[in-house]
Amino acid sequence: MNKLLLMTMFLLFSVVVFAQQKVEMADTLRSNGKIYTVVAVCLTILIGLFLYVFLIDKKINRIEKEIGDKK
Amino acid sequence: MNKSWWKILSFLLLIYTIIAGFLCNVPRLPILNETIRNLYFHVCMWFGMMILFGVSFYYSIKYLRTFQFKYDIYAHCFASVGSFMGILGYLTGFLWVNVTWITDQSQSIGSVLKEPKLIGAAIALLIYGAYFVLRDSFTDMDKRARTSAVYNIFAFAMLFPSIWIIPRIVGSLHPGAPGSDSGNPALDRKDLDASMRMVFYPAVIGWTLLGVWISTLKIRLSLLKDKIDSNE
Numbered sequence: 197m198n199k200l201l202l203m204t205m206f207l208l209f210s211v212v213v214f215a216q217q218k219v220e221m222a223d224t225l226r227s228n229g230k231i232y233t234v235v236a237v238c239l240t241i242l243i244g245l246f247l248y249v250f251l252i253d254k255k256i257n258r259i260e261k262e263i264g265d266k267k
Numbered sequence: 268m269n270k271s272w273w274k275i276l277s278f279l280l281l282i283y284t285i286i287a288g289f290l291c292n293v294p295r296l297p298i299l300n301e302t303i304r305n306l307y308f309h310v311c312m313w314f315g316m317m318i319l320f321g322v323s324f325y326y327s328i329k330y331l332r333t334f335q336f337k338y339d340i341y342a343h344c345f346a347s348v349g350s351f352m353g354i355l356g357y358l359t360g361f362l363w364v365n366v367t368w369i370t371d372q373s374q375s376i377g378s379v380l381k382e383p384k385l386i387g388a389a390i391a392l393l394i395y396g397a398y399f400v401l402r403d404s405f406t407d408m409d410k411r412a413r414t415s416a417v418y419n420i421f422a423f424a425m426l427f428p429s430i431w432i433i434p435r436i437v438g439s440l441h442p443g444a445p446g447s448d449s450g451n452p453a454l455d456r457k458d459l460d461a462s463m464r465m466v467f468y469p470a471v472i473g474w475t476l477l478g479v480w481i482s483t484l485k486i487r488l489s490l491l492k493d494k495i496d497s498n499e
Contacts, residue, residue, distance in 0.1 A: 219295040219296060219297050219300060220300055221295055221300055221301055222300075222301045231289060231290065234289060235285060235286060235289045235290065238285045238289070239282065239285055239286070242281055242282065242285060243282075246278050246281075249477075249480060249481065249484070250274075252484055253274075253480075253484060256484060256487045256488060256491070259491060260487065260491060263491060263494055263495070
């Protein structure tokens with residue numbers, strides 16, 4: 197009985213290990229630190245986009261004030 | 268400045284989304300592999316779209332109750348930015364399909380095209396497309412605002428059946444479709460662990476707030492144009 201239990205446990209354990217090894221992830225990209233380049237590129241784009249939206253916001257603010265003053 | 272705290276919040280949340288979204292650990296799942304990180308971008312587009320359409324629906328009702336012209340402009344701008352986010356969601360979905368649904372399990376392009384959620388989302392976006400066509404086809408301002416507000420309510424009523432209810436009934440390729448345990452054809456709750464939720468929910472809020480910000484810019488421009496037109 198004990199042997200059987202031990203065997204099934206090992207079997208299950210090996211299945212779990214197998215399942216974890218099978219899934220490929222970008223581990224090299226992370227280990228050599230190149231992922232930080234990707235993050236930096238995305239952050240640059242995001243900050244650029246936000247800056248652009250912010251400038252449009254400011255411009256509309258100014259025009260709103262100008263038109264409001266005329267009235 | 269204190270009025271625009273949510274714009275700063277959106278900025279910070281999206282910075283956090285990109286940093287944590289690329290660097291944090293995600294569950295190691297077959298087929299999905301690293302593409303599970305698309306959850307922070309692709310899925311957020313759809314959530315943002317639904318929220319913006321909801322806001323548009325709210326202003327359409329408000330227009331019909333008060334007949335103030337500005338609410339019609341609000342509804343129109345929120346719906347247009349919402350549609351834009353929907354189109355972005357669609358395009359990013361195509362990219363994701365290529366690596367997860369087509370290459371695996373001998374799925375062909377035909378089985379992907381039968382995907383009810385894809386068809387439903389297309390129907391929903393086309394209904395909103397008709398909203399813009401309808402709105403632009405009137406020359407009489409009052410009639411335009413009134414008809415398009417009524418139509419917008421109909422469009423919103425069609426949105427949830429076509430993207431949520433029908434895929435739930437007929438089954439979907441999206442994770443968590445009927446047959447799996449959660450029965451929710453968008454995301455399998457069991458696929459998300461706590462660390463993914465910590466990024467996903469802020470990401471939804473961040474992208475939605477960005478959509479709202481762009482909508483308010485469009486609204487202010489339309490109102491300005493309106494003011495200039497009425498002064499002339």
